[in-house]
Amino acid sequence: MGAMDEQRWLDVRRFRALHEAGASVSEIARETGLNWRTVKKYLAAGSGEVVPPVRARPARGQLIDVFAHVVDAWLRAELLLKGTVIHERLVEQYGFTGNYQRVKLYLQQARPRIAAELGISPDQLAGLHRRFEVVPGAQAQVDWGDEGGILAHVGIPKVYSFHMVLSYSRDPFCCFTTSRDLAAFWECHRRAFAHFGGVPGAIVYDRTKTVVRRHVAPGQAVPLHPEAVAFAGHYDFDIDVLAAYRPTGKGRVERQVTTTPLRLAP
Numbered sequence: 001m002g003a004m005d006e007q008r009w010l011d012v013r014r015f016r017a018l019h020e021a022g023a024s025v026s027e028i029a030r031e032t033g034l035n036w037r038t039v040k041k042y043l044a045a046g047s048g049e050v051v052p053p054v055r056a057r058p059a060r061g062q063l064i065d066v067f068a069h070v071v072d073a074w075l076r077a078e079l080l081l082k083g084t085v086i087h088e089r090l091v092e093q094y095g096f097t098g099n100y101q102r103v104k105l106y107l108q109q110a111r112p113r114i115a116a117e118l119g120i121s122p123d124q125l126a127g128l129h130r131r132f133e134v135v136p137g138a139q140a141q142v143d144w145g146d147e148g149g150i151l152a153h154v155g156i157p158k159v160y161s162f163h164m165v166l167s168y169s170r171d172p173f174c175c176f177t178t179s180r181d182l183a184a185f186w187e188c189h190r191r192a193f194a195h196f197g198g199v200p201g202a203i204v205y206d207r208t209k210t211v212v213r214r215h216v217a218p219g220q221a222v223p224l225h226p227e228a229v230a231f232a233g234h235y236d237f238d239i240d241v242l243a244a245y246r247p248t249g250k251g252r253v254e255r256q257v258t259t260t261p262l263r264l265a266p
Contacts, residue, residue, distance in 0.1 A: 063098040140200040162188035202238035
């Protein structure tokens with residue numbers, strides 16, 4: 001028999017691993033969203049097939065390394081240049097095809113290195129970041145609240161509260177919705193921007209599924225939801241995903257979420 005295409009080979013390997021672990025054909029079908037006949041066909045296939053040739057893949061981080069000299073030059077001119085701006089410039093001016101998180105990871109090691117070249121110590125660089133975070137309009141924090149069945153008596157089973165708080169002024173925004181899907185999430189952002197009269201430079205989120213596609217180990221690039229990247233790019237703000245070891249990173253907005261039910265209580 002001829003060689004399988006690479007995707008089919010991967011599917012066969014994946015289905016067989018599930019099957020050998022004790023999963024039935026119907027269970028695999030439910031897990032993968034495929035018809036049970038398709039799963040059964042893939043499980044039966046492959047014994048006489050030739051393994052597809054392995055294509056060489058670029059080393060991790062290689063994409064951004066190609067443009068490292070460009071990014072470094074931009075940082076020398078403007079040390080705190082936003083990651084979203086750098087990513088957008090690379091895409092538009094140089095045809096960069098990597099994601100924003102790859103740029104963000106590179107900046108984590110590039111900024112301190114360029115700062116050292118410019119004679120800026122780590123403490124001074126940290127001070128620059130701290131001063132940036134408390135500049136009016138530089139940062140906001142976002143979170144959801146669950147208000148439960150406060151409107152169940154009128155036929156609305158669940159109500160959620162969306163919160164955005166400006167880090168500098170603690171100015172809060174809150175609105176209510178019956179859904180936490182993507183459409184509702186971004187519409188709440190637009191209403192917050194209208195309330196504040198502008199867009200903050202960066203917005204801090206926890207690892208909500210509307211922003212992050214999946215959870216990863218500490219230190220790895222967090223894969224952002226494509227719609228989150230597109231929305232942030234359109235409104236020109238940085239996405240700051242809260243690390244698992246920063247439990248107080250959204251303290252301002254979490255206090256707002258905590259007090260909302262008290263204000264809604266009859």
